[in-house]
Amino acid sequence: MSKMGISTYQSYCGAQIFEAIGLNAGFVEKYFTGTATRIEGIGLAEIAGEAALVHHKAFGDDPVLANALDAGGEYAWRTRGEEHLWTPESIAKLQSATRTNNFATYKEYAKLINEQGQRTKTLRGLFEIRPAGAPVPLDEVEPAKEIVRRFATGAMSLGSISTEAHTTLAIAMNRIGSKSNTGEGGEDPARFKAIKGGEMLSEIIGKNRIASDRELKAGDSLRSRIKQVAAGRFGVTAEYLANADQIQIKMAQGAKPGEGGQLPGHKVSEYIARLRFSVPGVGLISPPPHHDIYSIEDLAQLIHDMKNANPSASISVKLVSEVGVGTVAAGVSKAKADHIVISGFDGGTGASPLSSIKHAGAPWELGLSETQQTLVLNRLRGRVGLQVDGQLKTGRDVLIGALLGADEFGFATAPLVVEGCIMMRKCHLNTCPVGVATQDPELRKKFSGQPEHVVNYFFFVAEELREYMAQMGARKVDELIGRSDLLDTRKGIAHWKARGLDFSRIFYQPAVPPGVARLHAETQDHELGKALDNKLIAKARPALDNKKPVTIESAIGNVNRTVGTMLSHEVAKRYGQAGLPDDTLTVKFKGAAGQSFGAFLARGITFELSGECNDYVGKGLCGGRIVVSPPKESRIAAEDNIIVGNTVLYGATSGEAYFRGVAGERFAVRNSGAVAVVEGLGDHGCEYMTGGMVVVLGRTGRNFAAGMSGGVAYVLDEDGDFEMRCNMAMVALEPVPEEVAALDGADVEPEGHGRVHFNHLGKADAVALRGKIEKHLRYTGSARAQLILDNWARYLPKFVKVMPTDYRRALQEIAEQQARQKEAE
């Protein structure tokens, strides 16, 4: 159930989360009433026949099965086992073709994939393509270098694959004007720099961080044009977003729709942890639910946040193929996404849990056709670019994607194979022997992929597509998008289980007038012109251009959404993560702020709000300071009343926040470096936190610190019952030590966000805590803070320190390592 993102049994019952593929409607209606089945297929007789077949094998005289089970071959290729498209032959041919730039060998590879014969491995393998008109000469077909711009590599994070493999894809895609994707692991800012040519990769990324070096050419770029934003929000900073051409919000992953990214602890190296603002050695899981998305409106808000964080980037939403995805896509299109990805089920398998490799997700053919049909029917298709991915391997795959409605095409496994992947399916063990899906420096030395090979591959795919286009009489890819009428069921499929398949619903074209767009043709109006930030940016010019201190005063209302994000984008564009010097720009607001106040607020900017806030305050905070207190004239008891909404500081990476009052639910979820003081919390506080510090001067809700693997929280536990509300699975509670060892002395500054703070190890707890409360008092004038400080000796013992056990382990390891280093020196 958890695999499907379902947490309670009640939600599972009758949820109709399954989809039948290849079963006929009569059968499904009788035995799985209400389950969707879209391509018809076999019925009871065939199912019974297959059961009998299996029984016969089990109880027959087959000598092979006498003492052993069937070879299987589902998860690892076996000669006499399950058929696969990636076989020793196809992999060897693809690698050989791209390494020697031999199109003839590539075509042998493509033939193995495209002509599946009786193997019937994919839905598209059962399709036939009809000509659009008389054949045209090949040289009249759109050139390959135009076609490759429609290609992108899949979201494979640095972490899942090695730095070498990740940068090779980026270099290759940038060379041909296509897009590579960061995946959800953040990106080293060093990769945003322009390359002069002649530098070594290690000079840019760091000597000890590259195991297999390469020289870079002038004009190369290591920057991934697509920046992914997943639920984990790993490494999502203003700078990261500012360096995107496209920001991809991952709603789910095609291969494991209910699970999302999983990076086992042994792959989380120091470098990976630094980029993700997490703790080395601690596994990272980012399941699909974004903590700031509970409805389509929330998604619209996130799209708006992202657009503010980078107005020049297109905002993409990654969905998975499933029944009903068309409706979701229509919503996403209305929510102003510029781009939608429909992801199929058969990608990403190497790192998937075994139980997700098979029977999870659905083929992209189904999701893509449904999306295209729904969007065209609702006249929404023109607003969005549509990309398809999921084991695209050849030009024919691309062609079928285009005919079913895709403008763009994502590839992941195939380019990895070109880089040397041989489908070990050991991605989760960190033992990839070709240095692709491992972080082990010894194994990464063996990485031998070259950007040139990846470039060759994409040109081969484009050339193959061109040959198809010439044959079928199409000069431009645009002519083919959405032409599902050119698809037909392949004749003569003899497989007994293929009987009864009916693809007419896949090939259906909605009846709309000729003018209705069936491909990406318009741009969304994100209404950024109305943003309050435009005024702030104008007034902040001296600070932005010359780092001169500026103070602005502004009224604010709840129609002002995502305030400070575009402003931060301006800072990040100019100064990167470093931002402006502290206190350069101060904005004093009065009023009730709308959603996402101070989202991605950059360093050097202080937002002081006298009033209150809606949800998502300080989302993705990266270095800025947010202070919210009730208006001076307010007579409410601040510490007893909500002042900021839900999901505050979600995915914050650095900065500070002081809230004089109580926050809503999901406070500081996935915080990885920000410091916050608040006077009370709703449920699920500090969930999945990996760094930073949270001080709670009041009661928390339930499930505090669930999945918390880093950072610390100090909770004032006046009633002594905090433990009941704390999720103890990953943390330990301890009193704040009274022997205020002024040993280390100073306050813990939030600099070095995400890095492990030594001070968290106990010695200077009280000092740190007191420092934070003093600041809280200074910024907000909190009566609560005043009371605690005035009676420090009485309150200090009531503070409970919430310390993740993994974090303690990591700290100890680092301390030991440093001690060893010192000794060595």
Place this chain on the structure above:
Amino acid sequence: MGKITGFMEFSRLSEESLPVANRLKNYREFVLHLNDEQAQTQGARCMDCGIPFCSSGCPVNNIIPDWNDLVYRGNWQQALEVLHSTNNFPEFTSRICPAPCEAACVLNINEVAVGIKSIEHAIIDKGGENGWVVPQPPKTKTGKKVAVIGSGPAGLAAAQQLARAGHDAVVFEKNSRIGGLLRYGIPDFKLDKRLIDWRMAQLRAEGVEFRTGVFVGKEAPGAGVANDAQKTVAPKELLKNFDAVILAGGSEQPRDLPVPGRELAGVYYALEFLIPQNKEVAGDGKNPISAKGKHVVVIGGGDTGSDCVGTSNRHGAASVTQFEVMPRPPEQENKPLTWPNWPMKLRTSSSHEEGCARDWSVATKEFIGKGGKVTGLKAVRLEWKDGRMQEIPGSEFEIKADLVLLAMGFTNPLQAVLDAFGVAKDARGNARATTDGAGCYRTSVDKVFAAGDMRRGQSLVVWAIREGRQAARAVDEYLMGSSLLPR
């Protein structure tokens, strides 16, 4: 799956060989199999690849990752079972197979391949020592009779599979001992012939009947082909008495070198030298050809050439020189371009180690002699351009030779046998039959099947085993309508 990090911890340990001086004194095997502990460690190096290229590189598709793992865990008997499930005769392949599996091993991309063959060797030898290899007679007999022509690896594999499926398999062999080239082509120092006898005992117990000294066909074969048949059986008779026939007679016709002087005494086909040698070692009479004190020139750089080199050195040749017409291959292949395929690279056999001068891009122009006996040969150096050879003008040279052995491969099966059955042939003179789909392994003549070198032309023992197994399945299907024999 072996040990997850085994390949990072352990290096490859190759099998030990006895010192050259020791092994040249006799014709016994000199390669020592790994001990249990060594084999287990080597098994730990296997990475249990998601796509085991080794398994597809292996002609019999040995399920290598599985038995590597079983050996690593010390589960030897089960390892042997898995090994036998795809390969009837691991005792042969673990000794004389060139191991394309190891070329295809994923570890071979950037490391040293898992010692697959050495592990196989350890498994089967252990199985032999412990008496784990026992007959598997069929539960029921079908009453169908199948004749298998030829007792090489293809014929033996086919016969064993057929017997296990309940058919009466009768193997016809023109020589006095069973084994074909295993018996007569490969020297004892590479393959101890007692292994063939040991395996034959199992086959017999499973119901296979062997008829030796019986030639099936019309005309007796010529020089270079071993034949001590006492009796000839006509194909017609066979077809009358049997429900099916499998032609598994190998590709025995040696390639000749028709240059001036070929008729001189002292110029022989390799097998004219090797077969009597194997008979001598078996106690069947002395080899009429001796290399003792002679300058030997072996023409042809393949495995048979190597066997000539090793045998000549054991005779006590004064010198051994080996010529190869093709250019000298690179010492190290370009792995990114060759893997997982069998690479062209310089291969030095154990016989080469025992002493031999090797020369490449050499073509023989003429044998020279005195009094009807060869005394030397004239050769010329070649230049290869785009796959075509050209003689280099002025590069002619002479070399002294008292014994010349032609080890240039085999052109095709004995045509007389195929013609006697009247089966259609392919362009190379092999029996024509497909290997996949309906009607595979069937020749143009009803009831007659073909497998091994007789169908595919000269090849490896492991390919012969594969074809024998697959042909047996095809025959079983033909006779019974369906088959449970594994392909």
